[in-house]
Amino acid sequence: MCNCAKIHFYDVDFKLYGMKVVPSCKNCGDPLSEDQASKFTKDLMKYWGFEEEK
Ligand SMILES: [Zn+2]
Secondary structure: OOOOOOOOHHHEEEEEEOOEEEEEEOOOOOEOOHHHHHHHHHHHHHHOOOOOOO
16 A cells, blocks of 8 residues: 655556546555545546536
8 A cells, every 4th residue: 555655646546447446656556545545536536527516
């Protein structure tokens, strides 16, 4: 699991396993922790234009 202190959205590699997106760190190649993953998955949804409407 990734232990990098700081990761930016553009350091994250989103790998697709079937229907599941698994965010991985480009620096170390390891999957992100659950906390990091949930954060970056939200960012990815925004990036793809699936931002939640308020
Ligand atoms: Zn890392």
